Amino acid sequence: MLHSLLTAGLCENASRKMAVKPTPSRTRPAPFDLHAFLESAGLSRRNVRFKRDATVFAQGTAANDVFYIQSGSVKLSVVSSVGKEAVVAMLGPGDFFGEGCLAGQALRMGSATAIVPTAVVQIPKEEMMRTLHEQPALSDRFITHMLVRNIRIEEDLVDQLFNSSEKRLARTLLLLARYGKAVRQKA
Secondary structure, three states: OHHHHHHHHHHHHHHOOOOOOOOOOOOOOOOHHHHHHHHHHHHOOEEEEEEOOOOOEOOOOOEEEEEHHHHHHHHEEEEOOOOOEEEEEEEOOOOOEEEEHHOOOOOOOEEEEEOOOOEEEEEEHHHHHHHHHHHHHHHHHHHHHHHHHHHHHHHHHHHHHHOOHHHHHHHHHHHHHHHHHHHHHHH
């Protein structure tokens, strides 16, 4: 998608200092009742609670599990070789993360940290793969999650490449305001 946007003339717009308008925000899928589903599917998993600022997994560790956020929030970040940290995503209830292991990622590319007290379901890679193949309902939910997150990442990349720092700040503040409302409604 990014390639098609670039070939559609956004590079010319950027050189003329025309801002790219972010697409209207998408509504988040309703949280999935994973516990009920896992019970019916017979999937082995582990419920884990993390305190604020606790590490769920660290960059460079073995990628053996997929996680699903039941409550709370998780920050995904990457640290460069010179020690510079970049926040990749802020996730909340209903989001999966750590799914790189399903695509053959042996080591975690980044770290996941609980922002507030957080409850997650930890699912071993083998169990998740088996269940995705056997259970169309979970597979559909997981694919929807992946596509929505991919779109959000593409929007963030386009925003970073083509908008002024003031417009990026305004977009970030709007996203955080909406994110804060979602967290308060869950509490």
